[in-house]
Amino acid sequence: MEYKYLDNIKSPKDLKELSCSQLKIYAAELRDYIVETVMRQGGHLASNLGAIELTLALHYVFDAPQDKLLFDVGHQTYAHKIITGRKKDFDLLRTNDGVCGFPNAKESEYDAFTMGHSSTSLSVGLGIARARDIKSDNYRVVSVIGDGAFTGGMAFEALNDIGASGAKMIIVLNDNEMSISKNVGAISNYFTKLRLSKRYSKFKSRVKRGIASLPFFGDKIMRCAEITKNSLKAVMQNKIMFEQMGIKYFGPFDGHDLHSLIEIFSSVKDKNEPILIHVATHKGYGYPDAEKNPDKFHGVAPKGEKSCFPYSEIVGKQLSDFADSDNRIVAITAAMADGTGLSEFALRHKERYFDVGIAEQHAVTMAAGLAKQGLKPYFAVYSSFLQRGYDQIVHDVCLNSLPVTFLIDRAGVVGPDGVTHQGVLDISYLCMIPNITVCTPKDGNELGEMLKWSLDFNAPLAIRYPKGYIKDYGNAASIALGKWEVIKKGTNKILLCAGNRALDAACEITDENVEIVNVRFIKPLDTEYLDSINKAENTVITFEDNVIKGGFGESVLSYFNSVGKRADVTILGHKDEYIENLDSAEVLNKIGFSKKNIENLLYKNS
Numbered sequence: 001m002e003y004k005y006l007d008n009i010k011s012p013k014d015l016k017e018l019s020c021s022q023l024k025i026y027a028a029e030l031r032d033y034i035v036e037t038v039m040r041q042g043g044h045l046a047s048n049l050g051a052i053e054l055t056l057a058l059h060y061v062f063d064a065p066q067d068k069l070l071f072d073v074g075h076q077t078y079a080h081k082i083i084t085g086r087k088k089d090f091d092l093l094r095t096n097d098g099v100c101g102f103p104n105a106k107e108s109e110y111d112a113f114t115m116g117h118s119s120t121s122l123s124v125g126l127g128i129a130r131a132r133d134i135k136s137d138n139y140r141v142v143s144v145i146g147d148g149a150f151t152g153g154m155a156f157e158a159l160n161d162i163g164a165s166g167a168k169m170i171i172v173l174n175d176n177e178m179s180i181s182k183n184v185g186a187i188s189n190y191f192t193k194l195r196l197s198k199r200y201s202k203f204k205s206r207v208k209r210g211i212a213s214l215p216f217f218g219d220k221i222m223r224c225a226e227i228t229k230n231s232l233k234a235v236m237q238n239k240i241m242f243e244q245m246g247i248k249y250f251g252p253f254d255g256h257d258l259h260s261l262i263e264i265f266s267s268v269k270d271k272n273e274p275i276l277i278h279v280a281t282h283k284g285y286g287y288p289d290a291e292k293n294p295d296k297f298h299g300v301a302p303k304g305e306k307s308c309f310p311y312s313e314i315v316g317k318q319l320s321d322f323a324d325s326d327n328r329i330v331a332i333t334a335a336m337a338d339g340t341g342l343s344e345f346a347l348r349h350k351e352r353y354f355d356v357g358i359a360e361q362h363a364v365t366m367a368a369g370l371a372k373q374g375l376k377p378y379f380a381v382y383s384s385f386l387q388r389g390y391d392q393i394v395h396d397v398c399l400n401s402l403p404v405t406f407l408i409d410r411a412g413v414v415g416p417d418g419v420t421h422q423g424v425l426d427i428s429y430l431c432m433i434p435n436i437t438v439c440t441p442k443d444g445n446e447l448g449e450m451l452k453w454s455l456d457f458n459a460p461l462a463i464r465y466p467k468g469y470i471k472d473y474g475n476a477a478s479i480a481l482g483k484w485e486v487i488k489k490g491t492n493k494i495l496l497c498a499g500n501r502a503l504d505a506a507c508e509i510t511d512e513n514v515e516i517v518n519v520r521f522i523k524p525l526d527t528e529y530l531d532s533i534n535k536a537e538n539t540v541i542t543f544e545d546n547v548i549k550g551g552f553g554e555s556v557l558s559y560f561n562s563v564g565k566r567a568d569v570t571i572l573g574h575k576d577e578y579i580e581n582l583d584s585a586e587v588l589n590k591i592g593f594s595k596k597n598i599e600n601l602l603y604k605n606s
């Protein structure tokens, strides 16, 4: 398609030269180009399509990068990236040669903060606003947050503070009634009430009529917005939550009406108090398939992606099967039913399925409550998002020694989702907690065995696995607490492998002296086996897709040291640094998960 503006807009300054009708053409071009790129490269589609007009209006009215635009989660920043001089690199979206999929301060000064986890934008925004005021600087702060991200507790901690602070900042609530799937919870219901109010529709058109008679950027819009708000106030019996908290509320507005959005933002941009603008958008807007199925188009896989067997399907199927005959089983997700495989459980056991919103901390402690009363909760969650619930694991689950099972998906490196989503800390952060058991399967069959075994395990348990596995090792032997499995018998060279990525790399080695061990349990260690190999003539290599610090290899080394270390031990895992590389295979190769490197280590002295 011939684009009129796409290649010529190199910064928000260029954007400001356009008229509203030209902006609309540019919006259509952006939409077209984002669809084409995401279909090829993979990425977040529906959220980005829904935020195009909003992003254009923000860049039109505000002066980034001086003004700080913060996009919560940051998965909806594709238009922002293109507008801010990254069109060329957008062609290679989510690869090492292109832009990353989330805001990254290293990538551009327009990305005011590196982010990828939900519900942080209000806290960051208030921090920046306070710093501005302390330093007597003069710029504006805008936090754009979705209704899904609003279900996260951090958002409320921040609102509590923002309302009382009176700080000059703008919150834009991008309300599309969707998280990844349909949004859940009382707050979501409240937003729906605001959106659906009959008076809203009436006033929507009044606002539009009002705008039509205004000069561009006229401040009469404020009066219209006030009218809307006052009417809504009446509708909601004077109970607009934000206002009661000290945050001025305006809206809801049509989030795809560029003209109105520009007017609204222009009117409030210099208000010296916290403001919330509520805009209603459609996820997937302008692309019919995505509009119809916004959840399916939340994340799109790259064209021709090499597939693996997903672990999540086993979780969904097997837990649901067990729950047919075991009514203690309950399943919990923090807004990730599809990704973690719990959609099947949701269908089959609706009354024992809980989507708590993007609220990992709450999910963990709520699971503790369920377990305390004799139920058997399974919380399926991505490794990096479980970081949110750390104190809850320590204080609520493990201190109380409750049988909550964490099904930790996307453990290890995650590829194109990038630095914010890497799941390389969980072995370390879990293994230091008393009372918890941590295991990892070598393939789907073994995950099935672990799930079966977990049913009668009466203490905190974590099962960690990456998105999927490639090699199927056949029927899995039954599980015994703390016992490892020797996959291939050898003599004096021992490869201790935590998880399928480690084992697949080790199994490339066919030397008859090499013993290959499937470390099913990372905690507790199989000390009986370790005692048997702790000999001066033995070379031991440990493998984990986790940071070395505090990880599996260090536990092995620490055990050997405690009993008098004799074997030679090398630890393979990630270094003490954030992993920015978007190519998982490359990262694993770099840390030594390759035939060549393993051979180098094994035969270094020969």
Ligand SMILES: Cc1ncc(C[n+]2csc(CCOP(=O)(O)OP(=O)(O)O)c2C)c(N)n1
Pocket (backbone or CB within 6 Å): 047, 050, 072, 073, 075, 076, 116, 117, 118, 145, 146, 147, 148, 149, 150, 174, 176, 178, 179, 180, 283, 334, 335, 336, 358, 360, 385, 388
């Ligand atoms: C702490 C955390 N948990 C889960 C996620 C996964 N996640 C990414 S986007 C998203 C939904 C966000 O919904 P919303 O804020 O309404 O934005 P929308 O995509 O609807 O525009 C979720 C659950 C995350 N990024 N961070």
